[in-house]
Amino acid sequence: MLNEHGLNIYKSGLFFFKGLIIMTTIPKDKAIDSTPALLSDGYNFIGNRCDELGTDVFETRLMMKKVICMRGEEAARVFYDTDRFNRKKAAPKRLQKTLFGEGGVQGIDGESHKNRKELFMSLMSADSIRQLLGMIGQEWELAIKKWSTLKEVILLNETEEILCRAVCRWAGVPLKDSKVSKRTKQISSMITSAGEIALDHYKGRRNRKKAEKWISGLINKVRSGKIIPGEQSALAVFAQHRDRDGNRLDERVAAVEILNVLRPTVAIGRFIVFIAHALYIYPEYRDKLLQQPEMSEWFVQEVRRVYPFFPFAAARVKKDFEWNGIHFPKGRRVLLDLYGTNHHAGTWDDPEVFRPERFKHWNGSPYNFIPQGGGDHNTNHRCAGEWATIETMKLALDYIVKKMRYNVPQQDLTIDMSNFPAIPESRFVITNVNSVSST
Numbered sequence: 197m198l199n200e201h202g203l204n205i206y207k208s209g210l211f212f213f214k215g216l217i218i219m220t221t222i223p224k225d226k227a228i229d230s231t232p233a234l235l236s237d238g239y240n241f242i243g244n245r246c247d248e249l250g251t252d253v254f255e256t257r258l259m260m261k262k263v264i265c266m267r268g269e270e271a272a273r274v275f276y277d278t279d280r281f282n283r284k285k286a287a288p289k290r291l292q293k294t295l296f297g298e299g300g301v302q303g304i305d306g307e308s309h310k311n312r313k314e315l316f317m318s319l320m321s322a323d324s325i326r327q328l329l330g331m332i333g334q335e336w337e338l339a340i341k342k343w344s345t346l347k348e349v350i351l352l353n354e355t356e357e358i359l360c361r362a363v364c365r366w367a368g369v370p371l372k373d374s375k376v377s378k379r380t381k382q383i384s385s386m387i388t389s390a391g392e393i394a395l396d397h398y399k400g401r402r403n404r405k406k407a408e409k410w411i412s413g414l415i416n417k418v419r420s421g422k423i424i425p426g427e428q429s430a431l432a433v434f435a436q437h438r439d440r441d442g443n444r445l446d447e448r449v450a451a452v453e454i455l456n457v458l459r460p461t462v463a464i465g466r467f468i469v470f471i472a473h474a475l476y477i478y479p480e481y482r483d484k485l486l487q488q489p490e491m492s493e494w495f496v497q498e499v500r501r502v503y504p505f506f507p508f509a510a511a512r513v514k515k516d517f518e519w520n521g522i523h524f525p526k527g528r529r530v531l532l533d534l535y536g537t538n539h540h541a542g543t544w545d546d547p548e549v550f551r552p553e554r555f556k557h558w559n560g561s562p563y564n565f566i567p568q569g570g571g572d573h574n575t576n577h578r579c580a581g582e583w584a585t586i587e588t589m590k591l592a593l594d595y596i597v598k599k600m601r602y603n604v605p606q607q608d609l610t611i612d613m614s615n616f617p618a619i620p621e622s623r624f625v626i627t628n629v630n631s632v633s634s635t
Protein backbone atom coordinates (compact mmCIF):
# COMPACT_ATOMS: atom_id res chain seq x y z
CA MET A 197 0.00 0.00 0.00
CA LEU A 198 1.29 3.50 -0.85
CA ASN A 199 0.98 6.46 1.51
CA GLU A 200 0.42 10.07 0.42
CA HIS A 201 4.13 10.46 -0.43
CA GLY A 202 4.06 7.42 -2.68
CA LEU A 203 6.03 5.31 -0.21
CA ASN A 204 5.17 1.72 0.58
CA ILE A 205 4.17 1.92 4.21
CA TYR A 206 4.14 -1.85 4.68
CA LYS A 207 7.90 -2.24 4.22
CA SER A 208 10.43 -1.46 6.91
CA GLY A 209 13.35 0.88 6.42
CA LEU A 210 11.33 3.70 4.80
CA PHE A 211 11.36 7.05 6.51
CA PHE A 212 9.16 10.08 6.79
CA PHE A 213 9.97 13.36 8.47
CA LYS A 214 8.05 14.66 11.48
CA GLY A 215 9.70 17.88 12.55
CA LEU A 216 13.36 16.99 12.92
CA ILE A 217 12.79 13.44 14.15
CA ILE A 218 13.25 10.67 11.62
CA MET A 219 10.56 8.07 12.24
CA THR A 220 10.34 4.66 10.63
CA THR A 221 6.81 3.61 9.76
CA ILE A 222 6.13 0.33 11.50
CA PRO A 223 5.66 -2.39 8.91
CA LYS A 224 2.07 -3.57 8.88
CA ASP A 225 0.46 -6.92 8.34
CA LYS A 226 -1.81 -6.63 5.28
CA ALA A 227 -4.86 -8.36 6.76
CA ILE A 228 -7.61 -6.29 8.37
CA ASP A 229 -7.56 -8.76 11.24
CA SER A 230 -5.06 -11.59 11.61
CA THR A 231 -6.82 -13.73 14.22
CA PRO A 232 -7.67 -16.48 11.67
CA ALA A 233 -4.05 -16.40 10.44
CA LEU A 234 -2.79 -16.77 14.01
CA LEU A 235 -4.95 -19.86 14.41
CA SER A 236 -3.73 -21.39 11.17
CA ASP A 237 -0.04 -20.38 11.24
CA GLY A 238 0.31 -21.08 14.97
CA TYR A 239 3.91 -20.98 16.11
CA ASN A 240 4.99 -19.54 12.74
CA PHE A 241 2.54 -16.65 12.80
CA ILE A 242 5.04 -13.92 13.76
CA GLY A 243 8.00 -15.49 11.97
CA ASN A 244 6.15 -15.86 8.65
CA ARG A 245 5.08 -12.21 8.68
CA CYS A 246 8.52 -10.98 9.73
CA ASP A 247 10.04 -12.92 6.81
CA GLU A 248 7.46 -11.59 4.35
CA LEU A 249 7.89 -7.99 5.50
CA GLY A 250 11.68 -8.19 5.88
CA THR A 251 11.53 -7.01 9.50
CA ASP A 252 11.70 -8.17 13.12
CA VAL A 253 8.85 -5.94 14.25
CA PHE A 254 5.44 -5.28 12.72
CA GLU A 255 1.95 -4.23 13.63
CA THR A 256 -1.15 -6.32 13.18
CA ARG A 257 -4.68 -6.60 14.53
CA LEU A 258 -5.80 -9.51 16.68
CA MET A 259 -9.44 -9.66 17.78
CA MET A 260 -9.65 -6.26 16.02
CA LYS A 261 -7.15 -4.68 18.42
CA LYS A 262 -3.77 -3.32 17.33
CA VAL A 263 -0.85 -5.47 18.49
CA ILE A 264 2.89 -5.09 17.89
CA CYS A 265 4.75 -8.34 17.23
CA MET A 266 8.52 -8.70 17.59
CA ARG A 267 11.20 -11.38 17.44
CA GLY A 268 14.96 -11.73 17.89
CA GLU A 269 17.61 -10.90 20.45
CA GLU A 270 17.39 -7.10 20.21
CA ALA A 271 13.61 -7.17 20.43
CA ALA A 272 13.82 -9.42 23.51
CA ARG A 273 16.24 -7.01 25.17
CA VAL A 274 13.69 -4.20 24.77
CA PHE A 275 10.74 -6.39 25.74
CA TYR A 276 12.33 -7.28 29.08
CA ASP A 277 13.09 -3.64 29.92
CA THR A 278 10.78 -3.02 32.89
CA ASP A 279 10.93 0.74 32.32
CA ARG A 280 9.21 0.20 29.00
CA PHE A 281 6.81 -2.70 29.54
CA ASN A 282 4.24 -3.89 32.08
CA ARG A 283 2.43 -7.18 32.42
CA LYS A 284 -0.82 -5.93 33.94
CA LYS A 285 -3.70 -6.92 31.63
CA ALA A 286 -1.21 -8.15 29.02
CA ALA A 287 -2.24 -11.81 28.85
CA PRO A 288 -5.58 -12.50 27.18
CA LYS A 289 -8.40 -13.30 29.64
CA ARG A 290 -8.82 -16.79 28.22
CA LEU A 291 -5.25 -17.65 29.26
CA GLN A 292 -5.80 -16.31 32.76
CA LYS A 293 -8.95 -18.42 33.11
CA THR A 294 -7.13 -21.62 32.17
CA LEU A 295 -3.34 -21.58 32.09
CA PHE A 296 -2.15 -18.92 34.50
CA GLY A 297 -5.04 -18.26 36.89
CA GLU A 298 -6.07 -14.79 38.03
CA GLY A 299 -4.02 -12.68 40.44
CA GLY A 300 -0.82 -14.67 39.96
CA VAL A 301 2.78 -13.52 39.51
CA GLN A 302 2.55 -13.39 35.70
CA GLY A 303 0.28 -10.33 35.69
CA ILE A 304 1.90 -8.09 38.31
CA ASP A 305 4.66 -5.49 38.03
CA GLY A 306 7.27 -3.53 39.93
CA GLU A 307 7.79 -4.07 43.67
CA SER A 308 4.86 -6.45 44.06
CA HIS A 309 6.27 -8.61 41.27
CA LYS A 310 9.73 -8.59 42.83
CA ASN A 311 8.35 -9.61 46.23
CA ARG A 312 6.13 -12.36 44.84
CA LYS A 313 8.89 -13.65 42.58
CA GLU A 314 11.20 -13.95 45.57
CA LEU A 315 8.86 -16.59 47.00
CA PHE A 316 9.19 -18.67 43.84
CA MET A 317 12.93 -18.24 43.61
CA SER A 318 13.29 -19.30 47.27
CA LEU A 319 11.98 -22.71 46.17
CA MET A 320 14.63 -23.00 43.47
CA SER A 321 17.87 -23.35 45.42
CA ALA A 322 20.26 -26.04 44.13
CA ASP A 323 19.45 -28.12 47.18
CA SER A 324 15.73 -27.86 46.69
CA ILE A 325 16.00 -28.78 43.00
CA ARG A 326 18.15 -31.80 44.00
CA GLN A 327 15.36 -32.94 46.32
CA LEU A 328 12.80 -32.59 43.55
CA LEU A 329 15.01 -34.61 41.20
CA GLY A 330 15.41 -37.33 43.85
CA MET A 331 11.63 -37.66 44.03
CA ILE A 332 11.22 -37.64 40.25
CA GLY A 333 13.93 -40.32 39.97
CA GLN A 334 12.05 -42.58 42.42
CA GLU A 335 8.92 -42.21 40.31
CA TRP A 336 10.83 -43.06 37.11
CA GLU A 337 12.11 -46.30 38.71
CA LEU A 338 8.58 -47.36 39.68
CA ALA A 339 7.12 -46.27 36.35
CA ILE A 340 9.61 -48.24 34.23
CA LYS A 341 8.81 -51.39 36.27
CA LYS A 342 5.10 -50.79 35.71
CA TRP A 343 5.54 -50.06 32.00
CA SER A 344 7.35 -53.38 31.49
CA THR A 345 4.08 -55.12 32.40
CA LEU A 346 1.97 -53.08 29.98
CA LYS A 347 1.19 -53.75 26.33
CA GLU A 348 1.78 -50.14 25.42
CA VAL A 349 2.59 -46.88 27.15
CA ILE A 350 1.48 -43.39 26.13
CA LEU A 351 4.56 -41.50 27.18
CA LEU A 352 2.93 -38.08 27.62
CA ASN A 353 0.24 -39.37 30.00
CA GLU A 354 2.70 -41.44 31.98
CA THR A 355 5.39 -38.79 32.37
CA GLU A 356 2.76 -36.27 33.44
CA GLU A 357 1.78 -38.69 36.22
CA ILE A 358 5.42 -39.22 37.24
CA LEU A 359 5.85 -35.46 37.53
CA CYS A 360 2.53 -34.86 39.26
CA ARG A 361 3.27 -37.42 41.98
CA ALA A 362 6.80 -36.08 42.52
CA VAL A 363 6.02 -32.36 42.46
CA CYS A 364 3.06 -32.75 44.84
CA ARG A 365 5.27 -34.59 47.32
CA TRP A 366 8.02 -31.98 46.94
CA ALA A 367 5.55 -29.10 47.26
CA GLY A 368 4.03 -30.55 50.45
CA VAL A 369 0.70 -31.22 48.71
CA PRO A 370 -0.83 -34.49 49.96
CA LEU A 371 -1.93 -36.70 47.06
CA LYS A 372 -3.42 -40.16 47.54
CA ASP A 373 -2.57 -42.85 44.96
CA SER A 374 -6.24 -43.09 44.08
CA LYS A 375 -6.34 -39.38 43.15
CA VAL A 376 -3.16 -39.18 41.04
CA SER A 377 -4.87 -39.79 37.73
CA LYS A 378 -7.69 -37.30 38.44
CA ARG A 379 -5.35 -34.51 39.58
CA THR A 380 -2.90 -35.08 36.74
CA LYS A 381 -5.74 -34.81 34.22
CA GLN A 382 -7.03 -31.64 35.87
CA ILE A 383 -3.62 -30.00 35.74
CA SER A 384 -2.90 -31.19 32.23
CA SER A 385 -6.23 -29.81 31.05
CA MET A 386 -5.23 -26.30 32.21
CA ILE A 387 -2.24 -26.57 29.86
CA THR A 388 -4.01 -27.98 26.81
CA SER A 389 -7.19 -25.93 27.08
CA ALA A 390 -5.38 -22.58 26.91
CA GLY A 391 -5.21 -22.76 23.12
CA GLU A 392 -8.52 -24.59 22.62
CA ILE A 393 -11.80 -23.12 21.56
CA ALA A 394 -15.35 -23.87 22.65
CA LEU A 395 -15.97 -26.99 24.72
CA ASP A 396 -12.40 -27.98 25.52
CA HIS A 397 -11.62 -24.45 26.61
CA TYR A 398 -14.53 -24.47 29.05
CA LYS A 399 -13.47 -27.89 30.32
CA GLY A 400 -10.10 -26.29 31.13
CA ARG A 401 -11.79 -23.45 33.02
CA ARG A 402 -13.80 -25.94 35.05
CA ASN A 403 -10.71 -27.96 35.83
CA ARG A 404 -8.87 -24.84 36.98
CA LYS A 405 -11.73 -23.98 39.33
CA LYS A 406 -11.70 -27.51 40.77
CA ALA A 407 -7.92 -27.46 41.21
CA GLU A 408 -7.99 -24.03 42.87
CA LYS A 409 -10.67 -25.30 45.25
CA TRP A 410 -8.54 -28.35 46.10
CA ILE A 411 -5.44 -26.23 46.85
CA SER A 412 -7.43 -23.53 48.70
CA GLY A 413 -8.72 -26.27 51.01
CA LEU A 414 -5.15 -27.29 51.80
CA ILE A 415 -4.10 -23.67 52.44
CA ASN A 416 -6.94 -23.40 54.93
CA LYS A 417 -5.78 -26.52 56.69
CA VAL A 418 -2.19 -25.23 56.87
CA ARG A 419 -3.36 -21.89 58.25
CA SER A 420 -5.52 -23.57 60.88
CA GLY A 421 -2.70 -25.97 61.82
CA LYS A 422 -4.56 -29.08 60.63
CA ILE A 423 -1.66 -29.99 58.35
CA ILE A 424 1.98 -29.04 58.72
CA PRO A 425 3.86 -29.19 55.41
CA GLY A 426 7.67 -29.22 55.16
CA GLU A 427 9.08 -25.83 56.13
CA GLN A 428 10.52 -24.91 52.72
CA SER A 429 7.78 -26.53 50.65
CA ALA A 430 5.70 -24.52 48.18
CA LEU A 431 2.55 -25.17 50.23
CA ALA A 432 4.18 -23.79 53.39
CA VAL A 433 5.82 -20.85 51.60
CA PHE A 434 2.65 -19.57 49.94
CA ALA A 435 0.21 -20.45 52.74
CA GLN A 436 2.30 -18.87 55.47
CA HIS A 437 3.89 -15.89 53.74
CA ARG A 438 3.14 -12.50 55.28
CA ASP A 439 3.95 -9.18 53.60
CA ARG A 440 5.59 -6.23 55.36
CA ASP A 441 2.26 -5.21 56.87
CA GLY A 442 1.74 -8.71 58.24
CA ASN A 443 -0.97 -9.60 55.71
CA ARG A 444 -1.29 -13.07 54.25
CA LEU A 445 -1.77 -13.73 50.56
CA ASP A 446 -5.41 -13.97 49.61
CA GLU A 447 -6.27 -17.69 49.84
CA ARG A 448 -7.27 -17.92 46.18
CA VAL A 449 -4.14 -16.10 44.99
CA ALA A 450 -1.98 -18.41 47.12
CA ALA A 451 -3.74 -21.36 45.45
CA VAL A 452 -3.02 -19.87 42.02
CA GLU A 453 0.67 -19.54 42.93
CA ILE A 454 0.96 -23.12 44.23
CA LEU A 455 -0.61 -24.25 40.96
CA ASN A 456 2.03 -22.07 39.26
CA VAL A 457 4.50 -24.61 40.63
CA LEU A 458 2.51 -27.84 40.10
CA ARG A 459 1.16 -27.09 36.61
CA PRO A 460 4.40 -26.19 34.81
CA THR A 461 6.25 -29.06 36.45
CA VAL A 462 3.65 -31.44 35.03
CA ALA A 463 4.10 -29.62 31.71
CA ILE A 464 7.73 -30.78 31.56
CA GLY A 465 6.17 -34.09 30.42
CA ARG A 466 5.76 -32.38 27.05
CA PHE A 467 9.46 -31.64 26.80
CA ILE A 468 10.16 -35.27 27.77
CA VAL A 469 8.00 -36.42 24.87
CA PHE A 470 10.04 -34.14 22.60
CA ILE A 471 13.22 -35.75 23.96
CA ALA A 472 11.86 -39.18 23.02
CA HIS A 473 10.78 -37.83 19.64
CA ALA A 474 14.24 -36.36 18.95
CA LEU A 475 15.95 -39.63 19.96
CA TYR A 476 13.66 -41.48 17.57
CA ILE A 477 14.29 -39.13 14.65
CA TYR A 478 18.04 -38.73 15.35
CA PRO A 479 19.09 -42.13 16.81
CA GLU A 480 22.77 -41.35 16.18
CA TYR A 481 22.66 -39.21 19.34
CA ARG A 482 22.16 -42.27 21.57
CA ASP A 483 25.82 -43.25 21.19
CA LYS A 484 27.01 -39.68 21.51
CA LEU A 485 25.03 -39.36 24.74
CA LEU A 486 26.69 -42.48 26.13
CA GLN A 487 30.16 -41.32 25.15
CA GLN A 488 30.19 -37.57 25.79
CA PRO A 489 29.03 -36.38 29.24
CA GLU A 490 28.47 -32.77 28.04
CA MET A 491 26.11 -33.99 25.31
CA SER A 492 23.25 -34.41 27.77
CA GLU A 493 23.05 -30.66 28.49
CA TRP A 494 23.44 -29.73 24.80
CA PHE A 495 20.78 -32.23 23.75
CA VAL A 496 18.28 -30.92 26.27
CA GLN A 497 18.98 -27.32 25.27
CA GLU A 498 18.52 -28.16 21.60
CA VAL A 499 15.19 -29.83 22.37
CA ARG A 500 14.10 -26.66 24.19
CA ARG A 501 15.28 -24.55 21.25
CA VAL A 502 13.88 -26.52 18.33
CA TYR A 503 10.57 -27.92 19.57
CA PRO A 504 7.47 -25.76 19.96
CA PHE A 505 6.20 -25.07 23.46
CA PHE A 506 5.41 -21.53 24.58
CA PRO A 507 4.82 -19.49 21.42
CA PHE A 508 4.83 -15.86 22.62
CA ALA A 509 5.07 -13.72 25.73
CA ALA A 510 2.74 -10.70 26.07
CA ALA A 511 3.30 -7.28 27.65
CA ARG A 512 1.88 -3.75 27.42
CA VAL A 513 3.79 -0.56 26.70
CA LYS A 514 4.22 1.27 30.02
CA LYS A 515 4.80 4.72 28.55
CA ASP A 516 5.35 6.03 25.01
CA PHE A 517 8.82 5.34 23.66
CA GLU A 518 10.72 5.04 20.38
CA TRP A 519 12.84 2.05 19.46
CA ASN A 520 14.80 1.90 16.21
CA GLY A 521 12.71 4.90 15.15
CA ILE A 522 9.44 3.00 15.72
CA HIS A 523 6.86 4.48 18.03
CA PHE A 524 5.46 2.27 20.81
CA PRO A 525 2.33 3.96 22.21
CA LYS A 526 1.41 3.59 25.87
CA GLY A 527 -0.96 0.70 26.51
CA ARG A 528 -0.29 -1.14 23.21
CA ARG A 529 -0.14 -4.92 23.58
CA VAL A 530 3.18 -6.36 22.37
CA LEU A 531 3.92 -10.01 21.63
CA LEU A 532 7.47 -11.31 21.76
CA ASP A 533 7.97 -14.38 19.60
CA LEU A 534 9.74 -16.86 21.90
CA TYR A 535 9.66 -19.68 19.37
CA GLY A 536 10.75 -17.38 16.54
CA THR A 537 13.64 -15.95 18.58
CA ASN A 538 14.90 -19.49 19.18
CA HIS A 539 14.74 -20.02 15.42
CA HIS A 540 16.16 -16.66 14.36
CA ALA A 541 18.60 -16.96 11.46
CA GLY A 542 20.53 -13.95 12.79
CA THR A 543 21.53 -15.93 15.88
CA TRP A 544 21.32 -19.58 14.86
CA ASP A 545 23.02 -21.18 11.83
CA ASP A 546 20.56 -23.49 10.04
CA PRO A 547 17.97 -22.75 12.71
CA GLU A 548 15.65 -25.57 11.66
CA VAL A 549 18.37 -28.23 11.94
CA PHE A 550 18.53 -30.29 15.16
CA ARG A 551 22.20 -30.02 16.16
CA PRO A 552 22.86 -30.17 19.93
CA GLU A 553 26.60 -29.51 19.44
CA ARG A 554 25.76 -25.88 18.63
CA PHE A 555 25.37 -25.31 22.37
CA LYS A 556 29.11 -25.88 22.85
CA HIS A 557 29.53 -22.39 21.40
CA TRP A 558 26.36 -20.66 22.62
CA ASN A 559 27.23 -17.28 24.17
CA GLY A 560 24.74 -17.67 27.04
CA SER A 561 22.85 -14.48 26.19
CA PRO A 562 19.64 -14.11 28.25
CA TYR A 563 17.93 -12.71 25.15
CA ASN A 564 18.68 -14.99 22.19
CA PHE A 565 17.55 -18.37 23.57
CA ILE A 566 14.28 -17.86 25.39
CA PRO A 567 12.01 -20.93 25.44
CA GLN A 568 11.04 -20.00 29.01
CA GLY A 569 11.27 -16.24 28.65
CA GLY A 570 14.29 -13.94 28.76
CA GLY A 571 16.09 -11.42 30.94
CA ASP A 572 16.74 -12.02 34.62
CA HIS A 573 15.00 -14.73 36.66
CA ASN A 574 14.63 -12.52 39.75
CA THR A 575 13.62 -9.18 38.31
CA ASN A 576 11.94 -10.08 35.00
CA HIS A 577 9.09 -12.47 34.25
CA ARG A 578 11.53 -15.11 33.09
CA CYS A 579 10.43 -18.60 34.15
CA ALA A 580 11.17 -19.34 37.80
CA GLY A 581 11.39 -23.05 37.03
CA GLU A 582 13.88 -22.95 34.16
CA TRP A 583 16.78 -24.60 36.02
CA ALA A 584 14.44 -27.22 37.48
CA THR A 585 13.12 -27.88 33.97
CA ILE A 586 16.59 -28.38 32.49
CA GLU A 587 17.61 -30.75 35.29
CA THR A 588 14.34 -32.70 35.08
CA MET A 589 14.85 -33.08 31.33
CA LYS A 590 18.45 -34.27 31.80
CA LEU A 591 17.25 -36.84 34.31
CA ALA A 592 14.54 -38.04 31.91
CA LEU A 593 17.09 -38.27 29.08
CA ASP A 594 19.29 -40.39 31.32
CA TYR A 595 16.43 -42.79 32.09
CA ILE A 596 15.33 -43.00 28.48
CA VAL A 597 18.79 -43.61 27.06
CA LYS A 598 20.48 -45.62 29.79
CA LYS A 599 17.87 -47.26 31.97
CA MET A 600 15.23 -48.59 29.63
CA ARG A 601 14.72 -50.22 26.25
CA TYR A 602 11.55 -49.89 24.23
CA ASN A 603 10.10 -50.03 20.74
CA VAL A 604 8.40 -47.22 18.90
CA PRO A 605 5.51 -48.76 16.92
CA GLN A 606 3.84 -47.22 13.88
CA GLN A 607 1.91 -44.14 14.98
CA ASP A 608 1.10 -40.59 13.96
CA LEU A 609 4.03 -38.49 15.14
CA THR A 610 2.91 -35.38 13.27
CA ILE A 611 3.34 -32.22 15.31
CA ASP A 612 0.63 -29.78 14.27
CA MET A 613 2.22 -26.34 14.50
CA SER A 614 -1.16 -24.64 14.57
CA ASN A 615 -2.01 -26.28 17.90
CA PHE A 616 -1.08 -24.44 21.10
CA PRO A 617 0.64 -26.24 22.79
CA ALA A 618 1.89 -28.59 20.07
CA ILE A 619 2.63 -32.27 20.70
CA PRO A 620 2.92 -35.37 18.48
CA GLU A 621 -0.61 -36.53 17.60
CA SER A 622 -0.05 -39.95 19.20
CA ARG A 623 1.41 -38.43 22.40
CA PHE A 624 4.31 -40.83 21.75
CA VAL A 625 3.45 -44.48 22.19
CA ILE A 626 6.12 -46.99 23.22
CA THR A 627 5.89 -50.80 23.56
CA ASN A 628 8.01 -53.69 24.90
CA VAL A 629 9.47 -51.61 27.69
CA ASN A 630 12.28 -53.27 29.64
CA SER A 631 14.33 -51.82 32.42
CA VAL A 632 18.11 -51.97 32.05
CA SER A 633 19.93 -52.59 35.30
CA SER A 634 22.85 -50.25 35.95
CA THR A 635 25.31 -53.08 36.83
Ligand code: HEM
Nearest residue numbers: 301302457460461463464506509568569576577579580581
Ligand atom coordinates in the same frame (compact mmCIF):
# COMPACT_ATOMS: atom_id res chain seq x y z
C1 HEM B 1 7.61 -27.15 30.85
C2 HEM B 1 8.58 -26.36 31.07
C3 HEM B 1 8.33 -24.88 31.22
C4 HEM B 1 8.12 -23.97 30.24
C5 HEM B 1 8.09 -24.20 28.73
C6 HEM B 1 7.95 -22.70 30.90
C7 HEM B 1 7.76 -21.51 30.25
C8 HEM B 1 7.57 -20.31 30.87
C9 HEM B 1 7.40 -19.04 30.21
C10 HEM B 1 7.44 -18.85 28.68
C11 HEM B 1 7.18 -18.11 31.13
C12 HEM B 1 6.84 -16.64 30.89
C13 HEM B 1 8.02 -15.81 30.53
C14 HEM B 1 7.59 -14.38 30.31
O1 HEM B 1 6.41 -14.05 30.49
O2 HEM B 1 8.43 -13.56 29.97
C15 HEM B 1 7.22 -18.76 32.40
C16 HEM B 1 7.01 -18.12 33.59
C17 HEM B 1 6.94 -18.79 34.78
N1 HEM B 1 7.24 -20.11 35.03
FE1 HEM B 1 7.73 -21.47 33.67
N2 HEM B 1 8.01 -22.90 32.25
C18 HEM B 1 8.25 -24.21 32.50
C19 HEM B 1 8.46 -24.81 33.71
C20 HEM B 1 8.28 -24.20 34.92
C21 HEM B 1 8.44 -24.82 36.19
C22 HEM B 1 8.96 -26.24 36.39
C23 HEM B 1 8.08 -23.89 37.13
C24 HEM B 1 8.06 -24.00 38.62
C25 HEM B 1 8.31 -25.06 39.30
C26 HEM B 1 7.71 -22.69 36.43
C27 HEM B 1 7.26 -21.53 37.03
C28 HEM B 1 7.05 -20.35 36.36
C29 HEM B 1 6.61 -19.13 37.01
C30 HEM B 1 6.28 -18.96 38.48
C31 HEM B 1 6.54 -18.15 36.01
C32 HEM B 1 6.11 -16.70 36.17
C33 HEM B 1 7.33 -15.85 36.37
C34 HEM B 1 7.02 -14.37 36.47
O3 HEM B 1 5.96 -13.94 36.02
O4 HEM B 1 7.87 -13.65 37.01
N3 HEM B 1 7.84 -22.91 35.09
N4 HEM B 1 7.48 -20.11 32.23
